[in-house]
Amino acid sequence: MSSLSTRFWIEAAREEIQDWENECSYCKRAKSKSAIQIMAPLPDIRLDMPMRAFAHTAVDYAGPYITIQGCGKRREKRYLCLFTCLTSRAVHLEMAYGLDTSSFLNAFYRFTSRRGVTVKMNSDNGTNFVGIKGTFEETRY
Known part of the structure; x- marks a missing residue:
């Protein structure tokens, strides 16, 4: 968003970028966090x-x-x-x-x-x- 705002002014740019990130599968994988499994103690x-x-x-x-x-x-x-x-x-x-x-x-x-x-x-x-x-x-x- 910072590199885009140096050249262009887009109204509601943040919302548009978030919408694009939610649709793009590459962006979803890049932003995903690894899950941490919590295991119960064994008897x-x-x-x-x-x-x-x-x-x-x-x-x-x-x-x-x-x-x-x-x-x-x-x-x-x-x-x-x-x-x-x-x-x-x-x-x-x-x-x-x-x-x-x-x-x-x-x-x-x-x-x-x-x-x-x-x-x-x-x-x-x-x-x-x-x-x-x-x-x-x-x-x-």
């Missing part, structure tokens, strides 16, 4: 480094999914039980037949028989996860 369970995967695990449910059984005649609701390793972010999927505690326990037993017993489990405190709290305190692995 302590994510900072421990165990020797095997799924030693520290998070669990959650997804669904319902409608499945077709047999020759395409029976439609059943099924739920996805998602186990996530907190250190390596590996994922293990199990099918649960319902949202009750016994269905989760069956999925959990299938998970532990394949991946081993977990040291720490993290969940969102769903009712099916809270219902098994007494079960784990009674049985020590």
Whole structure:
């Protein structure tokens, strides 16, 4: 604007230049500022480094999914039980037949028989996860 005003007088030059800068893609890129990401602090369970995967695990449910059984005649609701390793972010999927505690326990037993017993489990405190709290305190692995 200063070099332009030495030779010419344009009324409302500042507004015209700002309008041009908003339309020009090169000017937008030249004036853009890099974004700074603010990351939340990691929980302590994510900072421990165990020797095997799924030693520290998070669990959650997804669904319902409608499945077709047999020759395409029976439609059943099924739920996805998602186990996530907190250190390596590996994922293990199990099918649960319902949202009750016994269905989760069956999925959990299938998970532990394949991946081993977990040291720490993290969940969102769903009712099916809270219902098994007494079960784990009674049985020590």
